[in-house]
Amino acid sequence: MITLEEAIGLIDDMVFIPKEEIIDITDSCGKILLEDIFADTDMPIFDKSAVDGYAYREADIDNELTIIDKIQAGEVPKKRVSENCCIKIMTGAMLPAGADAVVMIEDTINVAEGKIKILKKSSNLNICYKAEDFITGEKLLSTQTLISSAHVGIFAMVGKGKIKVATSPKISLIATGNEIVEPYQQITQGQIRNSNSYALISQIKNLGIMPNYMGIIKDSEEDVLQILDKALLCSDLIIFTGGVSMGDYDYVPQILKQKGFDIIFNHIAVQPGKRTLLARCENKFCLGLPGNPVSTFLQFDILGEKLIYKMQNYNYDYKTKLLQLKLAKNYIRKNSDRKVFVPARIIDYNKVEVIEYHGSAHLNALTNANCFIEINIGTDRIEKGELVNVRQI
Numbered sequence: 001m002i003t004l005e006e007a008i009g010l011i012d013d014m015v016f017i018p019k020e021e022i023i024d025i026t027d028s029c030g031k032i033l034l035e036d037i038f039a040d041t042d043m044p045i046f047d048k049s050a051v052d053g054y055a056y057r058e059a060d061i062d063n064e065l066t067i068i069d070k071i072q073a074g075e076v077p078k079k080r081v082s083e084n085c086c087i088k089i090m091t092g093a094m095l096p097a098g099a100d101a102v103v104m105i106e107d108t109i110n111v112a113e114g115k116i117k118i119l120k121k122s123s124n125l126n127i128c129y130k131a132e133d134f135i136t137g138e139k140l141l142s143t144q145t146l147i148s149s150a151h152v153g154i155f156a157m158v159g160k161g162k163i164k165v166a167t168s169p170k171i172s173l174i175a176t177g178n179e180i181v182e183p184y185q186q187i188t189q190g191q192i193r194n195s196n197s198y199a200l201i202s203q204i205k206n207l208g209i210m211p212n213y214m215g216i217i218k219d220s221e222e223d224v225l226q227i228l229d230k231a232l233l234c235s236d237l238i239i240f241t242g243g244v245s246m247g248d249y250d251y252v253p254q255i256l257k258q259k260g261f262d263i264i265f266n267h268i269a270v271q272p273g274k275r276t277l278l279a280r281c282e283n284k285f286c287l288g289l290p291g292n293p294v295s296t297f298l299q300f301d302i303l304g305e306k307l308i309y310k311m312q313n314y315n316y317d318y319k320t321k322l323l324q325l326k327l328a329k330n331y332i333r334k335n336s337d338r339k340v341f342v343p344a345r346i347i348d349y350n351k352v353e354v355i356e357y358h359g360s361a362h363l364n365a366l367t368n369a370n371c372f373i374e375i376n377i378g379t380d381r382i383e384k385g386e387l388v389n390v391r392q393i
Helices: 002-010 150-156 195-205 221-234 252-258 294-309 361-369
Strands: 020-025 055-058 065-071 087-090 100-102 108-112 115-118 140-141 163-165 171-176 210-217 237-241 262-265 279-280 284-291 322-327 340-349 351-354 371-376 388-391
Touching: 002 262, 002 279, 002 294, 055 065, 065 195, 115 221, 150 210, 150 279, 171 195, 171 221, 210 221, 210 371, 221 237, 221 252, 221 284, 237 294, 252 279, 252 284, 262 371, 284 294, 294 361, 351 371
Parallel strands: 065 087, 171 210, 171 237, 237 284, 322 351
Antiparallel strands: 020 163, 055 087, 055 100, 065 115, 108 115, 262 279, 279 284, 322 388, 340 351, 340 371, 371 388
């Protein structure tokens, strides 16, 4: 049995050379950028108003000002602001020549037809200056960036409609279990619906990948071998849920060995998710997740995401989702020989409380949780007010 940190380290030590593809930026969120992104112009391109108001000369702030024109966003100013004059201006519109300040409409009063007076001086000049965000030729994003929605906006801002990214691995998803049926089926005695696969599909889609869901197979050597052969033809990563433990009908590990896979790990000192498996055969991987839904959800969130990003040659930091918050109530556990993750809820912005949780089959607990408390091996008691590691979900 290895620790979770050792399992993460084994993935970190792998080396990959990702394939490249050119994609539309609307499909890029969650992908790994494989080119540097440079500004093709200054931003802002010109001095512009940050508010709806009046462009004027700051030297005239105490004087009555005559409105000589109006500028909409997208228009080029036709007139210059001169002494004791102003131009009505909309947010984002180009600042007219002669003006060096903009006053918000609500900070003025009409004193006569076409004339205003400034009631109070703003704390700033309400101008977005040319090139204050970035300049032409400036590097804005570097290769090996994990693309977020904000980055997609940057691509559009600099005129990049298509970008080079790492090709995402092709992922097949397989559920195992004689007792498992699909959500649309009526259940009979001894059956349960397949929640694992549908939660995993959602988690994988959040990484910008549409998995190939191959359905449910029975707990038999023949079925496992048959589906594995099919999945190997179309997948870089095969994810099994269930069938990876030590029961009489858990055939996945032995079938993987028959097919030439090396088992990297299959026994982790973590709860939930002790019987998580990772195997490799050349450039093909298999991730075996436990059958209980909280185990599956959590270990995909930790190890599955890590592996998928690593296959794109991106070192995703396990600690990215970690916070340190104060525990709201004392916590005690009987057995401390494994790292444990307990569903919890962040409250009062800086505290975390454990919620009712009946174990790794209690998926409904996650509907009331927004995090897990991470408790290290050897820790059996945490006092109220102590800082704990919190993993957001």
